[in-house]
Amino acid sequence: MPLFDQDNKKVKWEQFLKSGNRIFIGSNAAVPNALIDDLIADSAKLHDIETVHILTLSDNKWATPEHKDLFKVNALFIGGKNIREAIAEGRADYTPSFISDIPRLFRENVLPLDAALIMVSPPDEYGYCSLGVSVDIVSSAVKSAKYVIAQINSKMPRTNGHSFVHVNQIHAWLKADQTLPVLAQPSIDRVAEQVGQYVSMLIEDGSTLQIGIGKIPEAVLRYLANHKDLGIHSEMISDGVIDLIRSGVINNRKKTFHKGKAVLTFCMGTQRLYDFVDGNPHVEFYPSEHVNSPVNIAKNDNMVSINSAIEVDLTGQVVSDSIGYQFYSGIGGQVDFVRGASLSKGGKPIIALPSTTKDGKTSRIVAHITEGGGVVTSRGHVAYVVTEYGIASLLGKSIRERALELIRIAHPKFREQLLKDVRKNYWVPEYQESSPTSVPELGEIELKKFTFEEINYYLRPLAPADERRLQEFFYSHTKETLIMRYNHHATQMTRENACKLVSVDQHKDLALCFTQRTNLADVIHAVGRYYFIESHNCGEVAFVISEHKRGKGMAKTLLDEIIKIATLRDLDKLIACVRRDNAAMLKVFEKAGFIRKHSEEMDELNLELQLTATTIAEIEEQS
Structure with a gap:
């Protein structure tokens, strides 16, 4: 596989390189291995060539001990066979860099490039080759290097976007077909x-x-x-996006930059992915300095x-x-x-x-x-x-x-x-005595999504980290709500008290909450819990719902979850003590099957629900 110049004349590497030069090697799934092999075969007079590159899916033979006199490896990102070992053994260097900054290192001669070794598709009728599956920092290397030496590979996809290099930018080339390396889809544990x-x-x-x-x-x-109108602006994609794009889940319609296009710098995956991006007008490849900015x-x-x-x-x-x-x-x-x-x-x-x-x-x-x-x-x-x-x-x-x-x-x-x-x-106070515990009865994912009036809320266990959130929840209540919940006008929720209420042994007691995410904030809108009474093998239930979130179904949903969990834990019954004038909460309990019991308190009612093997089925049937 001879090397040719722009005039189609055979050339040798020494016409472009000399000892001590720095070369760039193409990235990811676009490593020009035929070029590397040819350089090694024609390198008798060359020594100490510094190679710079990011991840390279290749056998990376330039990093093996047998070529240590020819190549000095400088990895800007570590990965691939032999590279990690060479760095660990001190035969290679690692230069930490933001991907978005690497083009500047080339452009401003912090890492001046004497040559860029790249892989491209064959030129089209206009003389343009495509960088294919790896535009990333390859694009900037092409612009900055004194010489661009290309492996023309008919198996390289032609990708859209800013991925093209004209033949007049290429100083030397060889034709060598090379199957792109594939990454099998991982098994999901x-x-x-x-x-x-x-x-x-x-x-x-x-x-x-x-x-x-x-x-x-x-x-x-x-x-x-089941999501809608997702977009892609990513350094890379893999096979997992293909079906989401085909189904319309990823359609890029709601993007506010490069609207209508999936934008990336490279891709790695199976041949199915490489076929998918080949000529695909909906997927565009751009340089790293653009995508990663x-x-x-x-x-x-x-x-x-x-x-x-x-x-x-x-x-x-x-x-x-x-x-x-x-x-x-x-x-x-x-x-x-x-x-x-x-x-x-x-x-x-x-x-x-x-x-x-x-x-x-x-x-x-x-x-x-x-x-x-x-x-x-x-x-x-x-x-x-x-x-x-x-x-x-x-x-x-x-x-x-x-x-x-x-x-x-x-x-x-x-x-x-x-x-x-x-x-x-750190400043974790002594009164924070217990670490968080789980509620396995909620399932492996201890987070359930519910929608009330077209707004999404999440049901999850309370945890010690909710101390401040619970304080904010408490101080959001009206005087009337506090009286209904605590049967007196509570005026303060100290951090110590909030800590006790959120530091729950969830294996014994139970404390759940409904939260709403407003972008990055997580606000508590409802809390439901029971306190386990061992002597009677029962739990005493209590609720409080934000005033502006009542009547949406949160209390019923919380109570249903509490009943299910208590049943799974083999409790005999649940009990509750509710003020006689709290008509809304009495209605929630009685709809769930709680029966009024005798109470010695004039202003309170006792309620009780016997738990049986059929309780969960009954709740699910009602839902």
């Missing part, structure tokens, strides 16, 4: 599925998404089938960024490029999209990760960052952290509140230790 479900609940209809690759992103996409990202209203992490500490710091001192991946586009989503009107930056390492022995929610670990995304940038145990909302939260939110979504076996650890360093 239970943990990834649960994380995906929780993340999908944060995505509203009409949102624009940035999403990556792997188990969790694929799981998120699987749970978006936080300013451009923020032009999309309701922008949702979904990224992963290696660990998150209890203040919200995100480590995602190293495991301790071992560099593992890179900064990539995470900060670009987190910042862009933060600036977007209605935007949501999300960090999603399993609560533990694969073996389950180590928590990925940590009291302090592992020594050597590097913070990629600061504690000031993160709005949501999601694990298989729920959603932690961090924006605007104090260190104390953040710690409690993150402990709530940590694996249960690590929660007590995390609470102990956090007391050593």
Whole structure:
């Protein structure tokens, strides 16, 4: 496979390169392996060629020990065979960079490029080749390098957007067909599925998404089938978007930037994905400096960024490029999209990760960052952290509140230790005695979505992190509501009292709430609970609903859930004590089957519901 110049004359590498030069190697699924092989075969007089690149799906032979005198590897993102090992062994370097900044490094000669080795499609009748599945930083390398040397591959898709390079920009080329590397769709395990479900609940209809690759992103996409009018503005896409685009779930109609188009910089997946983007007018590829620009990202209203992490500490710091001192991946586009989503009107930056390492022995929610670990995304940038145990909302939260939110979504076996650890360093008060507990009877996803009068609400357990929310809920009540709930005019809800009410042993007692999300805020509108009375194997039920949310069905729904859970826990009965003048609450209880009982108090009524094996079926039939 000879190398030719623009005049179709055979040329040698030494006409373009000399020892000590710096070359760029094409990215992701567009690594020009035939060019690398030809360079190695024709390199007798060359030494110490620095290679710069991001992720490369290849055997990456330039990073093997046998070629250490020819190539010096400088990875701007770590990944692919041999690269991570070369860096760990000190034979290669890692240069941390935001993807959006890398074009500037080339353009302003911070990392001047002597040559860019790229892969393109054959030219069309007008002389334009396509960068195909990897425009990303390849586009800027083409513009900045002294020489552009291309592998022309007939198997490279022709993608739309700003993906084209004219033949007069290419100084040398060789023709070599190369099947693009494929990434099989990952198998979705239970943990990834649960994380995906929780993340999908944060995505509203009409949102624009940035999403990556792997188990969790694929799981998120699987749970978006019932969403409407979603858009894509993402560094990359994988196979998971294909069916959502074909079905019209992703139609880009509500986008406010590049409306009507799915916008990305590269794609990786199976051959089905490469065939899908080939000539597809609805999917456009743009350079990283355009797609990853936080300013451009923020032009999309309701922008949702979904990224992963290696660990998150209890203040919200995100480590995602190293495991301790071992560099593992890179900064990539995470900060670009987190910042862009933060600036977007209605935007949501999300960090999603399993609560533990694969073996389950180590928590990925940590009291302090592992020594050597590097913070990629600061504690000031993160709005949501999601694990298989729920959603932690961090924006605007104090260190104390953040710690409690993150402990709530940590694996249960690590929660007590995390609470102990956090007391050593952060301002979690001594009266906060217990770590969060779960309500398994709600299901694996302890979050249920309900719609009342076309507004979405979420039913979930109360948790220690709700201390301030419960205070706000209390102080929103009228004097009349407080009298109905507490049978006296309660005037204060201290933090200590709020802490006691939200720090519930949910395995014994039960405390549920209805919340409404207004973009990044989570407001409590209703609370229902029972206190377990062991001597009678029963629970005493209590409710309070915001005045402006009454009559919508929240009380009935809360009571139905409480009855179901109490029945599953084999309680014999539920009891309640209600003021005689609280007609609305009496109606809710009696509709649920509670019977009035004798009361010695003149202003109160006692009610009782016997629980049987058929109770749950009866509730579901009524619903």
